[in-house]
Amino acid sequence: MEDAGDVLIVGAGPVGVFSALALAQTGVSVTLIEAGPKILDSPRNAVLMPSTILIFQELGILPEVEELAIPVTTFALHVPGYGEKFLLRYPEMFGWPIDRQLHVGQHLFTGVGLEHARRAGVDVRFDTALVGLRQTGDHVIAQVESGGERQELRAKWLIGADGGRSTVRGLMNVTFDGFTWDNRFVATNIYLPFERYGYEPANFICDPVYGGVVALLSKDGLWRVTYQEDAALPGETFMERLPERFDRILPKGADYVIDSASPYALNQRAASSLREGRVLLAGDAAHVTNPNGGMGLTGGIWDAMVLSDVLGAVVRGEADEAILDAYSKERLRVFWEVASASAVENKRMQERTDPAERERDIEGFRALANDPEQGKALFAYPFRLIGDTLRPESRWATIDLTRGMAMGAKSSQLSTSRT
Numbered sequence: 125m126e127d128a129g130d131v132l133i134v135g136a137g138p139v140g141v142f143s144a145l146a147l148a149q150t151g152v153s154v155t156l157i158e159a160g161p162k163i164l165d166s167p168r169n170a171v172l173m174p175s176t177i178l179i180f181q182e183l184g185i186l187p188e189v190e191e192l193a194i195p196v197t198t199f200a201l202h203v204p205g206y207g208e209k210f211l212l213r214y215p216e217m218f219g220w221p222i223d224r225q226l227h228v229g230q231h232l233f234t235g236v237g238l239e240h241a242r243r244a245g246v247d248v249r250f251d252t253a254l255v256g257l258r259q260t261g262d263h264v265i266a267q268v269e270s271g272g273e274r275q276e277l278r279a280k281w282l283i284g285a286d287g288g289r290s291t292v293r294g295l296m297n298v299t300f301d302g303f304t305w306d307n308r309f310v311a312t313n314i315y316l317p318f319e320r321y322g323y324e325p326a327n328f329i330c331d332p333v334y335g336g337v338v339a340l341l342s343k344d345g346l347w348r349v350t351y352q353e354d355a356a357l358p359g360e361t362f363m364e365r366l367p368e369r370f371d372r373i374l375p376k377g378a379d380y381v382i383d384s385a386s387p388y389a390l391n392q393r394a395a396s397s398l399r400e401g402r403v404l405l406a407g408d409a410a411h412v413t414n415p416n417g418g419m420g421l422t423g424g425i426w427d428a429m430v431l432s433d434v435l436g437a438v439v440r441g442e443a444d445e446a447i448l449d450a451y452s453k454e455r456l457r458v459f460w461e462v463a464s465a466s467a468v469e470n471k472r473m474q475e476r477t478d479p480a481e482r483e484r485d486i487e488g489f490r491a492l493a494n495d496p497e498q499g500k501a502l503f504a505y506p507f508r509l510i511g512d513t514l515r516p517e518s519r520w521a522t523i524d525l526t527r528g529m530a531m532g533a534k535s536s537q538l539s540t541s542r543t
C-alpha cells in the first residue's frame with residue numbers, strides 16, 4: 125500500500141484542482157488522481173464571476189488566467205418574442221479586478237491551476253480511477269485502477285471532487301436528493317460573428333423556444349450557444365437534431381462552424397451529507413444544478429476554498445474535526461438556498477409562456493437596466509455563494525465585499541423583487 129499523504133483528492137476538474145492548490149499552499153501534502161488522460165475539455169462552464177476572480181487573485185494565478193480570458197463588462201437580456209433587449213453594465217462597485225467577468229474555457233483556467241498545484245508539490249496522477257474505498261480509525265484506504273492494474277493508496281483524508289456521477293458519493297452512505305428536469309441542456313461551441321446580429325459578449329435569452337445563453341468564449345471568435353431539448357429524445361443522437369434546432373435559434377442565413385457540442389442532464393440534487401468520517405464531497409460530486417446563471421461552478425469552487433481552509437486547519441491540528449460537519453451543513457445550505465433556488469428561478473423565467481408574467485419580467489428587466497442599485501444587486505448576487513467561511517482565521521474570512529449590502533428579497537440574480 126502506498127502512502128498518498130494528508131489528503132487524497134479524486135477528480136482533476138476545477139474543484140479538485142483548486143482544492144489541491146489551496147491545500148498545498150498551506151503546507152498540506154496532497155495527491156490528486158484523475159480517471160482521464162488529461163483535464164476534460166468538452167464545453168462546460170465558460171464564465172468566471174467576480175467572486176471566482178477574487179479566489180484566483182488570492183491563489184496567485186489571476187494574471188495567467190487573465191491572459192487567456194476575455195474581460196466582459198456588459199450583459200444583455202433578450203426577450204425576442206417581444207422585440208426587447210436590455211443592456212446592463214457591470215457597476216464599478218469594487219474596482220479592479222472585479223468590475224468585470226472573465227470568459228475563458230473551464231479546461232484552460234483549470235490547466236493554469238494544475239500547473240501551480242504541481243509546482244506547490246501536489247502529486248498529480250492521470251489515468252488513475254478510484255474504484256473503491258474503506259476507512260480505518262485514522263486513514264482512508266482507496267482502491268485505484270491505473271493501466272489495468274489495481275493498487276491501494278492510503279491518506280488521512282479523501283475529497284471526492286469527481287463530478288456529478290461521483291464514484292466517491294456512490295461509495296458513501298448518503299442519498300442524492302432532489303429532482304431531474306424533463307428536458308436536457310445542450311452546450312455548443314461555434315464560430316459565428318454574433319456581434320453583427322445585435323449580441324453582446326454575454327447574453328441571456330428569455331424565450332420558451334429560443335431560450336438559452338450566447339457568450340463569447342475566445343479571442344478568435346468562438347461562441348457558446350446553449351439550448352434545451354426534451355430529455356425523452358435519445359441523448360446519443362442529439363447531433364442529428366442540432367441543424368434543425370440551429371435553424372430556429374440562430375440568426376437567419378447565418379453561416380456557422382461547429383467546434384464542439386455536449387448534452388447535459390439537468391438536475392437539482394445534493395447529497396444528504398458532504399461528510400462521512402474521513403471522506404468529504406465538494407463541487408458537482410456534492411450537488412448539481414441546472415446551469416442557468418452560472419451557479420454550479422461558482423458554488424463548487426467556493427466549496428473547494430472553504431473545505432481546503434477547514435481541512436487544512438484540521439490536518440495542522442488548529443481546528444477540531446467537528447468543523448467538517450459545519451462545512452457539510454453550511455455548503456448544503458448555500459446550495460439549496462442560493463445556488464439551486466436561483467438557477468431554478470432563472471430557468472423557469474427563461475421558459476415562461478404566460479404573457480402577463482412575461483410582461484412583468486420585462487418591467488423588471490427595464491428596472492434592472494435603469495436603476496443602478498438594482499443593477500448592483502444583480503452583479504453582487506453570486507457573492508452569496510461564499511456563505512460562512514467558518515473560521516475567523518480563514519484566508520477567506522474577509523473576502524465577501526458585499527457583506528452587509530442590501531439585496532432585498534432577491535431569490536435569483538434576475539429576480540426584481542425588492543423589500
Ligand SMILES: Cc1cc2nc3c(=O)[nH]c(=O)nc-3n(C[C@H](O)[C@H](O)[C@H](O)COP(=O)(O)OP(=O)(O)OC[C@H]3O[C@@H](n4cnc5c(N)ncnc54)[C@H](O)[C@@H]3O)c2cc1C
Pocket residue numbers: 134135136137138139140157158159160163164167168169170171230252253254255285286287288290291292310311386387388406407408409415417418419420421422424
Ligand atoms: C455541458 C456543460 C455546461 C456547463 N455550463 C456551465 C455554466 O455555464 N456555468 C456554470 O457555472 N457551470 C456550468 N457547468 C457546470 C460546471 O461545468 C460544473 O459545475 C463543474 O465542471 C464542476 O466541477 P467539478 O470539478 O466539481 O467536476 P467535473 O468538472 O465534472 O470534474 C470531475 C472530474 O473527476 C473525474 N473523475 C470522475 N470519476 C472519477 C474517478 N472514479 N476517479 C478519478 N477521477 C474521476 C472526471 O474525469 C473529471 O475530470 C456546465 C457543465 C456541463 C457538463
